[in-house]
Amino acid sequence: MTVVLVIALLLALLVIGLPVALSMAISGSLGLYMFGGMTVLAGILKTTPLSTANSYEIVTIPMFILMAEFVIISGVAQDLFRAASIWVGRLRGGLAMATAVAGAGFGAISGSSTAAAATLASTSIPAMIDEGYDPKLASGVVAISGTLAMLIPPSVALILYGIIADVSVGQLLVAGVIPGLLVTVTIMATVAVLVRIDPSAAPTGTSYTFREKVASLSRVGPMLVLFMAVTGTIYTGIATPTEASGIGAFGAMLLALRERKLNLGAAWGCLRRAAQTTCMILFVILGAHIFGYFFTLTRVTNDLTQWIGGLGMSPMAVMAVILLIYIFLGAFMDQIAILILTVPVILPLVLTLGFDPVWFGVIVVVTAEVGMVTPPLGMNVFVVARYTRRPLGEIFRGTFPHVLAHLVVIALLTIFPALVLWLPSTMN
């Protein structure tokens, strides 16, 4: 009865629009009070807040967010799109494919999906519209390409999963590389299919000489260095993810300085925004910890695991149900909230079924990508709509083919876990 009451309270608070973190802290606190009285509640509120923040490992989150902030103000991310369009822009739909490549490149130096969508929206959509692209195709490919930042390291979503699930953050980040490339190729292939079905949706572009193509890479160099400084050092074992994140943020700051975009005001803006975003994530973690203690004490997770285990379904069937739930939740809830609310409950079940926690983390993030572009709460679609002033419905329709293609990728990654697990298995 207490569990039902607490969950109902949580849902009610979420529905009225109270911050997710506060909703979880309030409902969890009420549950703890009902379960063990003031002694239990006070004991948990005494230790949990400080232990949420005073961890060295969690430093990875603010540092990668800060890195994204510096990369954005440096303006070098725009050069990624220009370079990619010089290489593949000649093909029909080439600029849309270049958007996917630029999305992957931006993802390699930033862990922020909405930031990637915003940057791509401000650069590639005007270019595509000028070339005569169908706005639906153009905005759809930008919204979906932005999600690559969630998967390609450094990914804040994967780090968050690693912290919640107590899984190696380094392995998770490296595990995101091949699925990230697979998703990039899938987006490009989807564009190719779309323009084949409707050639009027995208014209062919300008062709460039090999010399011009090589020259375009000169602006991409600093970003490759940054990527190697982060993912390269994690993969080779030279640096821990925490060290790599600090180096990455510092490298991005130097990049912004080199581009003469970093003054005191800009630095203050970057630091404050990064601190606010980090605070938002940590506050949700704090709320989830309080709520999680209630769940642990009432043995809800154990009961759920035993119940599903007793159904007699095959592990793959259970996984299919879990992924459907994630796709459904992704359409309604913020990805951070989904990770924090569901992973502590679902992961024990996933481990019981014999699945790998690193593989599951990547799968959950790929599934969350779908939620970023599906109605009604597709955050990347909102960002693209805001930057381009195009109707939400048009962009949601533009992302629909990519959603279908994403489902195929999820199926592939589920059937062939080695696509996720091979690269981390070769780590030092």
Place this chain on the structure above:
Amino acid sequence: MAISRSLARLETVLAALASISMAAIMMIIVVDVAMRYILSSPLGWSYDLIGLYLMVAMFFLILPDTLHHHGHVAIDLFRSALPRRVRHLGLTIGYAAGTLVMALIGIEAWGRFHSAFAAQDRIAALVPWLTWPAYLIVTIGTAVLTLRLIYRAVGHGLSIFSQHDLVEMPPLPETSKPAKGAAL
């Protein structure tokens, strides 16, 4: 609102301290890595300084500023579906309950600060840092957050009986996230 503006000034000061903490974390990590791999002489105190003080400062000192700027993620799907007064009533109850929880956290942190300060407790590490500054930071952050929550609870409560919103409302869904550098 004068009260909100006064609180905002205090929140901005704390946000500046949180931002300085973030910059310090970055610089300490870089120096530590450079010392470790170039001079084979890492800073022995960096982990504890970052974990015990700087991360705590960065999180707790910017908590109220983030709430003030609607930076904490919330589900606004049902925003337009709920009648205005019902929403204000719900938020009044929610923020009032949040006030209780955060005040309780602040009181507990104050208690820990008090005992750690009296005993001059230190961590068991190469550099035995004092523990009370961390508890003090938690107390300050949650105290200012509690004030902001009280302001929100009262503002939403009064808005129920008014034709106008007497407290800052979150921006529209399309603009509810920062344009740059959102988390995911």
